[in-house]
Amino acid sequence: MANLKVDVTDLNKSFGDNHVLKGIDFKVANNEVVVLIGPSGSGKSTLLRCLNRLENPTSGKVSIDGKDISNTKTNIDQARENIGMVFQHFNLFNNLTVGQNVELAPVELGKLSKEDAAAQAKKLLTTVGLEDKYSAKPQSLSGGQKQRVAIARALAMNPDIMLFDEPTSALDPEMVGDVLEVMKKLAKEGMTMVVVTHEMGFAKEMADRVVFMADGVVVEEGKPEAVFDHPKNERTKAFLDKVINV
Amino acid sequence: MKIRLKLFFALFFATLGMFAWHAPQVHAATTYTIGTDVTFPPFVYANSNNKYVGIDMELIRSIAKEEGFKVNIKPLGFNAAVQSLSSGQIDGVIAGMTITDERKQTLNFSTPYYESGIVMAVAPSSKITSLKGLKGKTVAVKTGTQGATYANSIKDKYGFKIVTFDDSDNVYNDVKTGNSAACFDDSAVLNYGVKTGLGLKIVTKPTDVGQYGFAVKKGQNQKLLKMFNAGLAKLKKNGKYDQIIKKYTGKAATTKTSKSNSEGSTFFGLLRQNQKAILSGILETLKLTIVSIICATIFGILVGLLGVLPNKFARGISTTIVYIFRGLPLLVLALFIYNGVPSLTGTKIPAFVAGIITLTLNEGAYTAAFVKGGIEAVDIGQMEAARSLGLPFGKAMGKVILPQGIKIMIPSFINQFIITLKDTSILSIIGILELTQTGKIIIARNLEGFKVWAIIAVIYLLIITLLTLLSKWVERRIND
Ligand SMILES: Nc1ncnc2c1ncn2[C@@H]1O[C@H](COP(=O)(O)OP(=O)(O)OP(=O)(O)O)[C@@H](O)[C@H]1O
Ligand SMILES: [Mg+2]
Numbered sequence: 001m002a003n004l005k006v007d008v009t010d011l012n013k014s015f016g017d018n019h020v021l022k023g024i025d026f027k028v029a030n031n032e033v034v035v036l037i038g039p040s041g042s043g044k045s046t047l048l049r050c051l052n053r054l055e056n057p058t059s060g061k062v063s064i065d066g067k068d069i070s071n072t073k074t075n076i077d078q079a080r081e082n083i084g085m086v087f088q089h090f091n092l093f094n095n096l097t098v099g100q101n102v103e104l105a106p107v108e109l110g111k112l113s114k115e116d117a118a119a120q121a122k123k124l125l126t127t128v129g130l131e132d133k134y135s136a137k138p139q140s141l142s143g144g145q146k147q148r149v150a151i152a153r154a155l156a157m158n159p160d161i162m163l164f165d166e167p168t169s170a171l172d173p174e175m176v177g178d179v180l181e182v183m184k185k186l187a188k189e190g191m192t193m194v195v196v197t198h199e200m201g202f203a204k205e206m207a208d209r210v211v212f213m214a215d216g217v218v219v220e221e222g223k224p225e226a227v228f229d230h231p232k233n234e235r236t237k238a239f240l241d242k243v244i245n246v
Numbered sequence: 247m248k249i250r251l252k253l254f255f256a257l258f259f260a261t262l263g264m265f266a267w268h269a270p271q272v273h274a275a276t277t278y279t280i281g282t283d284v285t286f287p288p289f290v291y292a293n294s295n296n297k298y299v300g301i302d303m304e305l306i307r308s309i310a311k312e313e314g315f316k317v318n319i320k321p322l323g324f325n326a327a328v329q330s331l332s333s334g335q336i337d338g339v340i341a342g343m344t345i346t347d348e349r350k351q352t353l354n355f356s357t358p359y360y361e362s363g364i365v366m367a368v369a370p371s372s373k374i375t376s377l378k379g380l381k382g383k384t385v386a387v388k389t390g391t392q393g394a395t396y397a398n399s400i401k402d403k404y405g406f407k408i409v410t411f412d413d414s415d416n417v418y419n420d421v422k423t424g425n426s427a428a429c430f431d432d433s434a435v436l437n438y439g440v441k442t443g444l445g446l447k448i449v450t451k452p453t454d455v456g457q458y459g460f461a462v463k464k465g466q467n468q469k470l471l472k473m474f475n476a477g478l479a480k481l482k483k484n485g486k487y488d489q490i491i492k493k494y495t496g497k498a499a500t501t502k503t504s505k506s507n508s509e510g511s512t513f514f515g516l517l518r519q520n521q522k523a524i525l526s527g528i529l530e531t532l533k534l535t536i537v538s539i540i541c542a543t544i545f546g547i548l549v550g551l552l553g554v555l556p557n558k559f560a561r562g563i564s565t566t567i568v569y570i571f572r573g574l575p576l577l578v579l580a581l582f583i584y585n586g587v588p589s590l591t592g593t594k595i596p597a598f599v600a601g602i603i604t605l606t607l608n609e610g611a612y613t614a615a616f617v618k619g620g621i622e623a624v625d626i627g628q629m630e631a632a633r634s635l636g637l638p639f640g641k642a643m644g645k646v647i648l649p650q651g652i653k654i655m656i657p658s659f660i661n662q663f664i665i666t667l668k669d670t671s672i673l674s675i676i677g678i679l680e681l682t683q684t685g686k687i688i689i690a691r692n693l694e695g696f697k698v699w700a701i702i703a704v705i706y707l708l709i710i711t712l713l714t715l716l717s718k719w720v721e722r723r724i725n726d
Contacts, residue, residue, distance in 0.1 A: 104637075
């Protein structure tokens with residue numbers, strides 16, 4: 001229990017009449033890499049967004065590091081400092097340079113001085129292979145470069161856990177590798193990660209556990225080789241057939 | 247962000263306060279604020295030096311001198327003057343106002359100071375010679391005057407329609423252009439006009455004879471009323487009264503005025519002759535525009551931001567403010583604030599402050615709408631990314647969303663600045679001597695409607711051009 005990074009119990013989320021998450025139980029241990037798969041509309045993004053309260057759960061409990069995220073009394077801004085998030089469409093701040101994107105949060109939240117933040121930004125940009133883009137505007141970057149900046153930006157707050165929502169699905173195929181490379185590096189360094197992705201290669205290689213969701217419930221979960229090679233559930237099989245045959 | 251909001255508020259109220267602060271001084275000691283209509287020669291008009299003169303003006307000033315009080319003349323226009331009187335914004339009205347039973351319900355009148363009847367005037371080429379000739383025709387009158395009341399009382403009998411205008415000049419022009427067949431007005435006024443080259447002819451004898459009186463709000467300023475009566479009696483006794491009447495209805499006065507008219511009937515002549523009045527009109531318009539733009543922008547941004555807050559109550563307030571003040575016609579809002587509110591609360595609001603509040607609320611509502619729209623036009627992902635880093639709403643708004651939203655809003659801001667400038671002209675209704683009101687007053691004297699309005703129009707275009715250039719320059723600096 002003490003080792004649980006993410007502890008979701010009986011999570012329900014509805015948008016109006018649309019009951020999207022139907023009693024989800026979802027745990028992630030420290031240093032674990034969990035890959036979330038499932039058909040479109042099954043609620044993967046919604047679950048991920050409930051983890052840092054970009055969506056308010058309708059009922060149920062979400063704890064991160066023992067902090068009750070679903071409780072409105074919890075200081076959510078403080079909690080989010082420890083939860084990095086990477087979006088499908090990057091969402092780099094268009095009014096700022098690459099460097100400023102990475103420096104903004106630590107400086108504004110009083111974590112680092114301007115100089116220290118700049119030094120950290122350069123270091124992080126080097127890690128993602130973009131040290132020469134420090135002064136560039138986001139608009140001048142390719143999709144893959146943007147996503148790597150977005151990862152650097154999330155890492156700048158020094159989070160304990162990183163959430164990825166289809167980080168490579170908006171990218172041209174030749175860009176995907178660079179982004180996955182950065183994510184693998186992170187995983188190897190022991191970062192706790194929850195990744196929604198259709199990249200089955202990444203899942204097989206890096207995931208400690210694969211969780212298959214459909215229609216708002218967790219249908220099946222287990223080690224990647226177990227889920228991919230010997231799926232127990234018919235819906236898992238059907239889904240994997242489709243994805244792998246594409 | 248919070249500090250900046252507070253600063254905004256402080257600035258906003260400080261600006262308003264600065265103008266409100268002047269208010270008590272106007273009404274200090276024995277100075278009375280007297281409303282009038284300066285488009286009503288020979289009773290009240292602005293002479294070629296743009297001093298308010300005429301029978302009413304000389305009377306009130308001479309009486310004030312006799313009785314030892316001071317007057318502050320407000321050129322409000324007849325309607326606004328009477329309204330401002332009943333709302334307590336001013337102390338008295340002298341504007342060639344006929345004493346009627348209806349008016350006595352809400353006003354106390356002095357002893358009459360002049361007697362005048364209603365006559366009908368037509369275009370020189372008109373074949374109409376009596377009321378009978380008006381069947382099926384249109385007749386022009388000035389709002390709220392005795393001429394209007396008279397026309398209304400006989401319109402069914404003689405079968406004509408009525409159009410009303412706020413200024414005498416528009417009444418006469420409507421007859422001259424042939425839109426209206428005739429107009430009704432006080433005989434003294436029309437006689438004066440005919441003599442000074444109005445270009446109309448009088449075709450009936452004075453009827454419906456009425457008496458002019460100085461008015462205060464019923465039950466108020468009784469001391470002022472007593473002083474007026476006492477002073478008038480003194481002037482009648484010492485011959486000053488006759489002197490004044492003769493000065494404005496005798497031959498000498500009218501020929502002198504018509505001469506000064508002909509001096510300045512070219513564009514440049516008119517400009518030169520009215521230089522001072524026009525310049526101070528421009529200045530007032532600029533002052534109104536600048537202060538309004540500042541206040542409306544601050545107010546608009548605050549209300550706009552309220553509209554994107556993650557709080558239903560705040561958004562509700564914002565939507566309601568925008569709905570009300572965008573929905574109200576500017577004219578109604580101006581009259582409501584200047585005349586309506588004081589009659590309820592009993593506090594006077596200087597016209598300039600009322601004007602600023604009016605524009606701040608109206609233009610601010612439009613500003614709020616596009617500020618909200620501009621913020622909402624920024625991709626929602628920007629806010630989500632900022633919040634997911636742990637940035638609080640205010641910081642995310644200030645550092646990420648607003649800088650992007652403002653770029654989207656800039657063209658709307660420039661547009662709104664120009665609209666604000668144009669909308670200041672509507673404030674002429676509450677007697678602010680800005681450019682439009684200045685034009686009205688000049689025309690009331692010299693009847694050069696076309697040329698004076700052309701001059702005023704060109705001046706507005708010039709100011710708008712300057713404002714646009716300035717805004718574009720600022721836009722370029724922001725976008726760099
Ligand atoms: N903000 C919202 N308002 C209303 N409905 C929403 C909202 N966000 C998601 N939904 C609905 O919730 C359901 C699940 O959406 P979600 O984005 O979680 O699916 P997903 O598994 O991430 O799908 P995809 O693979 O296409 O990204 C869908 O039916 C979607 O229409
Ligand atoms: Mg999704």
